[in-house]
Amino acid sequence: MSSNILDEPITKKLEINISKDDENFLKKFLTDFYHKIIETNNFNNFEKILFEWIKLYFEINGSKNPNKVLELMKNHEQSKIWFTSIIRFFYQLGIGCDLNREKALELYRLAAIDNEIEKDKNTIDILRNENIIAGKCLLSLFYYKDIIIDIEGFNYNRNKKENNEQNELVKLVSLAKNDDSETQYNLAMCYKNGNGIEINYKKAFKWFLSSAKKEHSNAQFNLAVCYMDGLGTQKDEEKAFEWFLKSEQNEHLVTQNKNEREEFERQLKLAIAKDSIAQNYLGNCYRCGEGIDKSETKAYEWYFKSAVAGCVQGQCNLGNCYKYGVGTNKNGTKAFEWYLKAAEGKLAGAQYCLGNCYMYGLGTDKNETKAFEWYLNAAEGDNTLAQYNLGYCYMHGLGTVKNEKKAFKWYLKAAESKDAMAQNCLGNCYKYGEGINKDEAKAFEWYMKSAVAGYANGQCNLGFCYENGIGIDKSKTKAFEWYMKSAVAGYANGQCNLGFCYVNGIGIDKSETKAFEWYFKSAVAGCVQGQLKYGLGTDKNETKAFEWYLKTAEGGNKTAQNNSVNYY
Numbered sequence: 001m002s003s004n005i006l007d008e009p010i011t012k013k014l015e016i017n018i019s020k021d022d023e024n025f026l027k028k029f030l031t032d033f034y035h036k037i038i039e040t041n042n043f044n045n046f047e048k049i050l051f052e053w054i055k056l057y058f059e060i061n062g063s064k065n066p067n068k069v070l071e072l073m074k075n076h077e078q079s080k081i082w083f084t085s086i087i088r089f090f091y092q093l094g095i096g097c098d099l100n101r102e103k104a105l106e107l108y109r110l111a112a113i114d115n116e117i118e119k120d121k122n123t124i125d126i127l128r129n130e131n132i133i134a135g136k137c138l139l140s141l142f143y144y145k146d147i148i149i150d151i152e153g154f155n156y157n158r159n160k161k162e163n164n165e166q167n168e169l170v171k172l173v174s175l176a177k178n179d180d181s182e183t184q185y186n187l188a189m190c191y192k193n194g195n196g197i198e199i200n201y202k203k204a205f206k207w208f209l210s211s212a213k214k215e216h217s218n219a220q221f222n223l224a225v226c227y228m229d230g231l232g233t234q235k236d237e238e239k240a241f242e243w244f245l246k247s248e249q250n251e252h253l254v255t256q257n258k259n260e261r262e263e264f265e266r267q268l269k270l271a272i273a274k275d276s277i278a279q280n281y282l283g284n285c286y287r288c289g290e291g292i293d294k295s296e297t298k299a300y301e302w303y304f305k306s307a308v309a310g311c312v313q314g315q316c317n318l319g320n321c322y323k324y325g326v327g328t329n330k331n332g333t334k335a336f337e338w339y340l341k342a343a344e345g346k347l348a349g350a351q352y353c354l355g356n357c358y359m360y361g362l363g364t365d366k367n368e369t370k371a372f373e374w375y376l377n378a379a380e381g382d383n384t385l386a387q388y389n390l391g392y393c394y395m396h397g398l399g400t401v402k403n404e405k406k407a408f409k410w411y412l413k414a415a416e417s418k419d420a421m422a423q424n425c426l427g428n429c430y431k432y433g434e435g436i437n438k439d440e441a442k443a444f445e446w447y448m449k450s451a452v453a454g455y456a457n458g459q460c461n462l463g464f465c466y467e468n469g470i471g472i473d474k475s476k477t478k479a480f481e482w483y484m485k486s487a488v489a490g491y492a493n494g495q496c497n498l499g500f501c502y503v504n505g506i507g508i509d510k511s512e513t514k515a516f517e518w519y520f521k522s523a524v525a526g527c528v529q530g531q532l533k534y535g536l537g538t539d540k541n542e543t544k545a546f547e548w549y550l551k552t553a554e555g556g557n558k559t560a561q562n563n564s565v566n567y568y
Contacts, residue, residue: 022072025061026083029069030127032057033086037133051093052333059330066096081128181214188219192231205232212243220247221298228272240272241265248292260291271302276311279303283317287326300327307338312345319353323362336363343374348381355386359398372399379410387414388422395425395434408435415446420455423447427461431470444471451482456491459483463497467506480507487518492525 018026036053058064070090073083090096188207191200205226211219224243227236245265264285270278283302286295300321306314319338322331336357342350355374358367372393378386391410394403408429414422423446429436430443444465450458463482466475480501486494499518502511 018072018076025064026069026072026076027127029057030082030086030131034131034133047093048333050089051095052331054095055332056330066090068096070096078127082131085131179210179214181211181216181219184208184211184214185216185219185222188222192222201226201232203232212246217247220244225301237269237272241269244268244272264291271305274309276306276309276314279306279309280311280314280317283314287317296321296327298327307341312342312347312350315339315342315345316347316350316353319350323353332357332363334363343377346381348378348383348386351375351378351381352383352386352389355389359389368393368399370399379413384414384417384419384422387411387417388419388425391422391425404429404435406435415449418449418453420450420453420458423450423453424455424458424461427458431461440465440471442471451485454489456486456489456494459486459489460491460494460497463494467497476501476507478507487521490525492522495519495522495525 033054036050054066058066058069070087073079073087076083079087091099093099184207188204188211189195190197191204191207193199205223208219208223208226212223220243224240224247226232227240227243229235245268267278267281267285271282279302283299283306284290285292285299286302287299288294300318303314303318303321307318315338319335319342320326321328322335322338324330336354339350339354339357343354351374355371355378357363358371358374360366372390375386375390375393379390387410391407391414393399394407394410396402408426411422411426411429415426427443427446427450428434430439430446432438444462447458447462447465451462459482463479463486465471466482467479468474480498483494483498483501487498495518499515499522500506501508502515502518504510
């Protein structure tokens with residue numbers, strides 16, 4: 001007889017304490033998960049779409065850990081009647097657990113039986129009903145992804161949503177007829193993007209034109225796009241140019257010097273004529289607010305046009321838009337796809353970004369070997385950030401065999417290109433003799449370059465050199481000054497070392513109170529030594545001391561493990 005994963009003994013059940021915030025998150029997650037399913041129109045890539053939605057949902061709600069969320073659902077007292085549909089989907093796609101489609105199918109089948117029993121009880125538990133409907137839908141989709149499944153409540157909710165959208169649209173049309181430019185613009189956007197209605201470019205053009213004549217700048221911009229792309233009207237590059245300029249009659253453009261204005265207009269004409277490089281140029285202008293009012297939405301639109309037209313730089317910039325949510329919603333999958341296109345087009349910057357996608361699992365499965373390969377391509381293309389990352393991969397054996405000499409080689413290339421992180425790492429190489437002969441004087445020189453460039457880690461290391469006379473004469477005053485810079489920049493080790501200076505009067509008068517303040521900041525930031533030392537400068541509190549010793553002990557610090565024993 002098959003067993004249900006929810007009936008299996010859970011040894012950690014009593015150890016998991018579900019807070020009120022966790023409880024509220026789980027309930028909201030179930031409801032939003034349910035609505036995401038019943039409101040989906042296209043099931044061609046349903047699993048991928050829902051998987052990406054879950055990743056984005058967790059990120060938006062405080063970078064939730066899928067492993068922890070799964071455990072919370074499995075250990076919840078209402079697990080069997082609220083969360084079975086989601087738990088089974090997690091097993092189906094391997095979210096927070098090992099992928100096991102056979103187990104998922106088994107659980108879906110059991111769910112269908114269990115849910116029929118629950119249905120006969122005629123309870124009115126909303127969350128339970130949402131779980132039932134979602135479970136039935138997912139079981140059906142497990143077999144038939146290419147059809148819309150008729151499930152309990154599915155059509156009702158779909159029709160209800162469509163009716164609400166239609167009612168809102170009717171109200172919008174009524175208001176638009178009263179000559180309100182903002183309403184007309186919003187109505188045009190509905191027709192352009194198909195929000196609550198079928199896409200209709202002719203009607204979109206009509207309302208953009210009406211709103212644009214009332215000096216609505218966004219409507220003027222979109223009207224120009226219609227003329228440029230022939231959306232709802234015939235293509236007309238001259239009118240497109242005219243309306244683009246009208247939409248940008250702002251202080252920046254008016255006060256530009258003649259050469260800047262002429263260059264902007266020249267690039268605009270080229271962009272309208274489908275020059276992908278010029279389109280990318282305009283994207284940069286809008287993203288950075290150079291010679292024009294900053295607009296991330298317009299930057300995204302120009303980058304999109306440039307990318308679709310095949311400009312590798314535009315493709316990379318579009319990937320950045322999706323990664324960071326510039327002018328559009330964050331979407332790791334789309335970011336990865338556009339980085340890949342640009343990387344295959346030999347753009348070193350995109351190759352570096354693609355390496356990061358593989359290294360951290362953005363929009364794709366984590367793969368350190370592929371990350372290393374793309375870093376190598378980008379590094380050989382003189383991308384400084386990739387050179388640093390490649391050195392890091394060699395130093396720590398990520399995606400390749402550990403090789404300190406090669407790590408030193410790539411750190412050096414990046415450091416000579418003024419990369420502050422690489423300069424700090426190069427200092428470490430000389431300090432510890434990693435990939436090069438030990439040379440404290442050169443270690444000091446590279447730490448100095450990194451510190452002057454503003455890198456907090458380098459500033460802390462430079463302070464350590466001054467404190468201990470590494471490659472330079474000892475100077476307690478300068479040690480304190482550089483620790484202070486590092487600490488103010490938020491570097492935990494710098495904060496801890498600054499606390500040490502205040503305790504021992506290194507370069508500054510002793511002050512246990514200030515030492516406590518900096519040790520506390522260091523402890524909160526995760527510095528083990530800061531956690532151990534932060535009991536100084538405040539009233540004795542053995543409970544708090546124990547908590548911090550326990551935190552460091554759990555992190556594997558032997559000193560903390562020994563100290564924590566004293567409080568049992």
